[in-house]
Amino acid sequence: MTVDTNGFLHHDLLAHITQEEAVLSFSLDGPAPEVNDPIRGEGVFATCTGNLKKAVALGFTTSVIYTVSRLNLTHLRRMPTLLAELGVRRFFIQVIGLRGKSAGKAGDPLQLTPEEWLTEVPPVAAEAARLGLEVIFPKVFLEAGEPFECAGKVAENFFIFPNGRVYRCPLCEDFPIHALRIENNRLLANDGLTEERFFSLSIPEGCVMNKLLQPGNLRYHADGSPSYRISCCLLKQRLEPAG
Numbered sequence: 550m551t552v553d554t555n556g557f558l559h560h561d562l563l564a565h566i567t568q569e570e571a572v573l574s575f576s577l578d579g580p581a582p583e584v585n586d587p588i589r590g591e592g593v594f595a596t597c598t599g600n601l602k603k604a605v606a607l608g609f610t611t612s613v614i615y616t617v618s619r620l621n622l623t624h625l626r627r628m629p630t631l632l633a634e635l636g637v638r639r640f641f642i643q644v645i646g647l648r649g650k651s652a653g654k655a656g657d658p659l660q661l662t663p664e665e666w667l668t669e670v671p672p673v674a675a676e677a678a679r680l681g682l683e684v685i686f687p688k689v690f691l692e693a694g695e696p697f698e699c700a701g702k703v704a705e706n707f708f709i710f711p712n713g714r715v716y717r718c719p720l721c722e723d724f725p726i727h728a729l730r731i732e733n734n735r736l737l738a739n740d741g742l743t744e745e746r747f748f749s750l751s752i753p754e755g756c757v758m759n760k761l762l763q764p765g766n767l768r769y770h771a772d773g774s775p776s777y778r779i780s781c782c783l784l785k786q787r788l789e790p791a792g
């Protein structure tokens with residue numbers, strides 16, 4: 550069980566979970582208050598790291614999620630040392646703008662270029678693994694020859710919303726094209742133009758929803774062919790802790 554603490558540890562929560570059954574997850578978007586707090590809120594760094602230390606001292610396995618954008622990209626490299634010192638076991642690196650509310654904001658100034666992502670993120674992930682953390686981070690940019698697979702076709706993921714909408718692809722969640730719905734406690738398939746129609750489209754840019762919703766992160770050669778393909782946003786890489 551993973552409990553997303555949002556940085557807070559409440560006595561009632563701790564009374565209901567044990568160290569054996571729960572991983573406590575915290576979100577930090579910077580290695581210091583000057584970086585984290587303008588993004589996550591005043592005082593959040595101190596609260597979050599204080600509760601993290603408490604959770605580690607109580608014997609809980611902890612994980613930290615860092616959402617990378619232009620605002621904090623260059624500070625990511627300071628995270629492995631901080632997390633190792635805090636006793637964090639898992640490090641999730643996310644990229645802003647590849648799902649959800651960012652959809653449609655092509656050219657978003659927060660989004661990273663492929664060069665920024667590839668220069669900064671994989672080395673930091675490797676360093677965190679070297680320091681003993683398990684690291685999970687999205688693939689994002691496929692290398693030449695790497696296979697592309699759409700999770701909508703090859704996996705069974707369901708993203709369920711309180712309004713009864715059920716999506717197969719998280720990129721679609723701001724649009725009423727959900728493939729399924731929950732009605733009277735039953736999971737029903739929707740007719741018409743739903744996200745599933747898009748999954749089988751084969752395009753040279755890789756993920757078709759990325760091309761439709763976030764074309765700002767694509768680039769093309771002079772002959773019109775894409776410079777790279779975007780992987781499925783659900784494809785993650787995992788590095789095991791060294792040693």
Ligand code: SF4
Pocket residue numbers: 698699700701702717718719720748755756757758759780781782783
């Ligand atoms: S993110 Fe792209 S590749 Fe992944 S499920 Fe959605 S449409 Fe398919």
